Amino acid sequence: MTARAPAEQELARSCxxxxxxxxFGVVDLSVDHLPDRTAVLTYQLTVERRRRPSxxxxxxxxWHDKSFADVLTSSAPDPDRLGQLVHLVRALLEEWxxxxxxxxxxxRMGRRLS
Structure with a gap:
């Protein structure tokens, strides 16, 4: 099994x-890197809200922002840029x-499993 890049490890944390x-309880995350340097982040989530079933x-x-391609793939990304990436992806997840x-x-981006 291949070790995850640091960006993937951070993005795979619940928030x-x-x-x-x-x-957003992250059960799994897969990052598909595309030839044009974009990516698709596929999350398996357990979503919990107050007084509602999960x-x-x-x-x-x-993820179309190619300026973060190096952060997604680096074994030692710049900590500030990694923090920016995590913040942006979590904001995108919340917006979804x-x-x-x-x-x-x-x-169309999501599908409820239960």
């Missing part, structure tokens, strides 16, 4: 929204969650 209302989701987040019920593009 909670700023208001504490939603927790839900399992799979979501594929396209908030818009999936009324935005078709967002809805």
């Amino acid at each position: 909670t929204t700023a208001d504490g209302g939603v927790r 839900e399992r989701w799979t979501v594929a987040l396209p 969650w908030d818009t999936k019920d009324h935005n078709r593009r967002s809805a």
